[in-house]
Amino acid sequence: MQAELIEIRNHLSQHPPFDELPESLLELIASNVEVSYVRAGTAICRFGDPSTYLYYLRSGAVEIYRRSGELYNRLEEGEFFGQFGLMMNKTVRFPANALEDSLLYLIPAAVFQTLWESDDNFADYVEIEDRTRLRSAISNREQGNDLMTAKVSRLIGRPAVTAPTTVRLQEAARIMTEQGVSSLLLMDESQSPAVMAGIVTDRDLRTRALVDALPSETPIQDIMSNELITIRADEFIFEAMLSMLHNNVHHLPVVDKGEPRGVISLSDVIKYESQNSLYLVSNIYHQNSVKGLKKVSKDVHASFVRMVNEDANSHIIGSAMAGIGRSFTQRLLELGEETLGPPPVPYCFMALGSMARDEQLVVTDQDNAMILDDSFDPAQHDDYFLALAKFVSDGLADCGYSYCTGDIMATNPKWRQPLRVWKAYFSDWIENPKAEALLNSNIFFDLDGIYGDTGMAEALKSLIASKAGDSPRFLAFLARNALNRTPPLGFFRTFVMEQDGKQNNTFNLKRRGTAPLSDLIRIHALAVGSTAQNSFERLRDIGATRLLPEGGVENLRDALEFIAIVRIRHQALAIEDGREPDNNVRPEDLSTFERNHLKDAFQVVSSAQKFLRFRYQAGSGRPRSNERRS
Amino acid sequence: MTQATADWPEQLALCAANARDPRLKAFFEAGCPNGNTPIAEVPMVAMDFETTGLDPNRHSIVSIGLVHFDYHRIQGASARHWVVRPVLPLHGQSVAVHGITHTDIGDAPDLGEIVEELLTALAGKVVVVHYRAIERPFLDVALKYRLDEGIRFPVIDTMAIEAHLHPNRHPNWWRKLRGDKPLSIRLNDSRSRYHLPHYPPHHALTDALATAELLQAQLQHHFDPQTPLADLWL
The missing domain is CATH 3.10.580.10 (CBS-domain)
Structure with missing residues (x-):
């Protein structure tokens, strides 16, 4: 009589994908498994060895490497490795070393084959590509949301x-x-x-x-x-809602x-989604003083949390928050003009950075600038514009949009200039790129005219779009700067694991996740001559070219969406707990689901950064003509 | 190790010549590896008994677990587990330990009925136990009772190895005064020194597996794979 090793079966039955296996298959594993103890520092399998087992880590820790010797993953109790070798060419693709004294359960290839053939759930789990898993995680989430699945026709x-x-x-x-x-x-x-x-x-x-x-x-x-x-x-x-928010209109012909x-109105959308951020926007326009706006601004966090709890995606939330920020700015400009009188020459008030990209969240400072008409005469007119800029900037600070620490605000005379000066700024940045200068001016390449003569901002966007793609040195410098911020490799127990194997207790989801992504998306967008500002829209433009390898755009979109939504969710949780929201996350605050998918997303960012380095080398030519957008 | 060890292949050959029971004869004839065999090449079997007490002459075996292994691998497919009907009444105290009750042993075979299977599983291999005062003497007494002749075989004792590795595990008077406790060489405590997971004790097969893992860990940490078997068997 063959006996089952109950300890082994019990442990397997608590870890995916084994936890969903039928009893008979669990018994098959438990009665055929081999066990091996490996001391810390010992090689478990080497590249090119024949693949004979699926390895299940019962205790200890194991490091998985790429063929190049680069660290690929660090595994802990209940995780497994060796599946790729078993499924592909029957040789080990990712060598593994014991990081700590480890006990391994070795599932023989024949048993693995049986599991793979007879259990779909198991097969999906082990064979699925990291990126496919990320995609299905996102679409499962979005399917649950009415706003995101219902069409305008309704x-x-x-x-x-x-x-x-x-x-x-x-x-x-x-x-x-x-x-x-x-x-x-x-x-x-x-x-x-x-x-x-x-x-x-x-x-x-x-x-x-x-x-x-x-x-x-x-x-x-x-x-x-x-x-x-x-x-x-x-x-x-939701696209109707975004369009209303972005364009500040209350009616959209369908x-x-x-x-x-037909025509749909703001109230149609609000009725459909009663707790809507559009409601807050319309409330902003009804305020007649900074004091009133300040009062309304207390609802911003609540509106944010509601959207998160309704499972809106990051594009909706980012656009809605940017729309709210834009509305505060616009209303402050209207109030400023009421106080100071009409502007002496035409001007355009620009949003920069996350607001311009429609990717604003709750932890945000103000980044803005003013483009003045070329007839602007500093001696005559600047007192007015300084006063207006100050009114807006102070008002925004009152409403929770803190002053920009880098002084990128219209109150700074350098960023309150006539159109021709702005054109000269951009021409200089693009034609005579310097890494240091570009590090600080990066933010100007996400710009959006939000009030006044927005045609001036459009003129700048066109100028950038026409010049940037033809300046490989400029793109190379931007690319080099974009590589300064890299994602972590993944998580290990309660630590964040870095590419070099170091471990930290916490990490910044913006600096290590969304920012590197929006940086690299911006560079590709500039290369293909896109005038879009939002990262998702930029990706659409990039996708219309052949700049990125197949699947590249979708991978970036999924990675951005996932990292952004985790960041958003953690900020919402902080608000609900009465804590100050920030961008720092501790691994123990992440669910297993978030950890696994974040790791997949970091992997996407990391390979996208490698591609960026390779694609934009100083001295390399402009994108070939067939890569340009038609 | 500490005590002079017998020449086991010679002894087993002698036993084979004298054995009357064919099952025992076959077991002895299978012999065991030579004492100079490197430990990395020795086929082993980890074995654990649950018993009604600690004295082989007064207590009885209630279950047997075993699993084959070597320096590199433990063979899960070779695992065996038997519940056997004890000759002597179950003591309430021991039921509390191993969890085997009268109901479980109601239909269980007598040890005599599984002797052939058991001896076949052990034949030719070196038996590994944690604390050698149980399995070998209990099996010897049980076979003498049923077959009228006993059994002998070499064992590797993982507890003896731990004792050897930690000769100063008992605190001296000064450390005792400070409240230091002696270092435990019990199965689970020994395992934790090698970062092996905790297994719930007192299931014969789980304990056999736990013992096999412990020996693998001890060998990897403290012994060269070329270590001759004779340095380890007792």
């Missing part, structure tokens, strides 16, 4: 109410009242078929017509908005194959 209550662009003000108001709508789409009927040419809303009638007491015969064209921001019926509701199908 919000369309009735067909779009339209009128020709030739109608007069009073007629337009009458149609809107009769139909009971808060917006009217205006169609240019001089073309066939008629095309959408503009929109008027209740608010336009109030702020543009009534305030100025326009005559009722005024052509509607005079007051309609003709830069239409639309959304497709098959886009997600189009389907170019035809207007």
Whole structure:
């Protein structure tokens, strides 16, 4: 009679993927396993040895290496190794050494084969690529969220109410009242078929017509908005929400194959998702003093936590928080102009860094700048703009957006300059790159005009997009700087494990995770001439080229999403516990799920950094023409 | 080690010549490796008994666990476990230790019925135990009782190895005064010195496995793989 080693079976049954094996297979393992004790420092298997076992670590610790000798992983009790050799070419691919005195259970190849063939769950677990696991973790999460799976078409209550662009003000108001709508789409009927040419809303009638007491015969064209921001019926509701937040509009015409199908309003989205950050945004616009804004700002953390608890993804949360920050800034500028009077020359207020990227979270300082019209005369005009910049900056500080420690704020005269000076700044950074200077000016390559003549910010974006891709030295310097911050290798017990095997108690998820990712995404985006600022949108532009190897864009997107969401979740937890949120995480605060997937994500960052180093070497040519975006 | 060791292959050959029971004869004829065999090449079997007490003449075997192994590997597929019906009544005290009750042994075979299987599993291998005053004497008495002839074989004792490695494990009067406790050479305490996991004690097969792992650890830490078997067997 063969006897089962119960100690072995019990231990296996507590660790994945063995914990889900049927009793019969567990018994098969336990009655065929071999056991081996290895002393610390001993080699367990060497590269190229025949693969004869799946190794299960019963106690102790084991280090796994790449063929190159580079540390790949450090395993602890209950983890296993050797599966790749068994599945691939039957030779050891990752050599292993005992880091501590270790007891190993060796599962013979034939038993492994039986498990693999007869149990799908086991097969999936051992053979799945790290990155595929990361992807499925993210999509499982997103499927649970309504906002992220429901389409805009669900919000369309009735067909779009339209009128020709030739109608007069009073007629337009009458149609809107009769139909009971808060917006009217205006169609240019001089073309066939008629095309959408503009929109008027209740608010336009109030702020543009009534305030100025326009005559009722005024052509509607005079007051309609003709830069239409639309959304497709098959886009997600969260994209509608992001668009409203980003563009500060309350109505979005919905189009389907170019035809207007309806209009969705802020209140439609708010009704759909009652606890919405849009609600906070509309509240911001109702405040008439810095004091009022400061009061509203107390809701920002709560709004953040709600979104996290509703399982929103990092793109939604980052955009919503940036939208909120942008709204504070915009409202402060409106209030500033009310106090100081209208600006003497046109200007554009720019957000930089995470706000410009739509990736803002709760622990954030203000990074901003002002572009002034080229007719700006310092002697005459600068008092005004300094006062305005100071008003905004102080107001933002009151609302929780602390002053920038690097003094990248519009209050700094260096960053309050006419457009031509800004153009010269960027041309100099790109054409005469210096590593040190670029380290400090990195943040300017994430920019977004958020108030005033935003065309000036667009002009800078175009300038950057047209020059950066043609300056390999510039990209090489950015790449070199981007490699200063590297991800950890993974986790080992309660420690963060570094690439060189050192162990730390805590690590910074921003500095070691999201920041290196957004840095390297920015460089690829600049190389392909993208004008997008958001990392996910930049990735979309990069994906339209052949710059990255196949799957590269998806891997980066998944890694960014996962690291960002862990960072977000830990900040939300801190807020809920009444602690001050920050970016530092201790491994013991991470769930097993988070640890495993973070490790996969770090792996993606690490190989992306290697690619970056290889791709942007000073002196190498510009991306080949077929890599450029069409 | 400490005591002069017999020439075991010669002794077993002698026993084989004198044995009457064919099962015992076969066991002795299988012999054992020569004393100069390097330990890394010796086939071994870790064995543990649960008993009703500590005196082989008054107490009885209730279960036997064993597993084959060598310097490199413990062969899980070779594991065996038998519950046997003791000749003497179970003592309440020992039930509390090994957890085997009257119900468990109701249908259990007498040791005599499994002797052949047991001896076959041990044949040709060196038996490894933790504390040699149990398995060898208990088996000897049990076989004498049933077959009218006893058994002899070499053992490696992992507890004796620990005792040898820690000759000063008992604190002197001064350290005793300070409250120092003697260093324990019990199975689980010895294992923890080699960072082996804790196993719940008093299951014969688990203890046999625990003993095999302990010997592997002792050999790796303190002995050259070329160490002759004769340095270790008793």
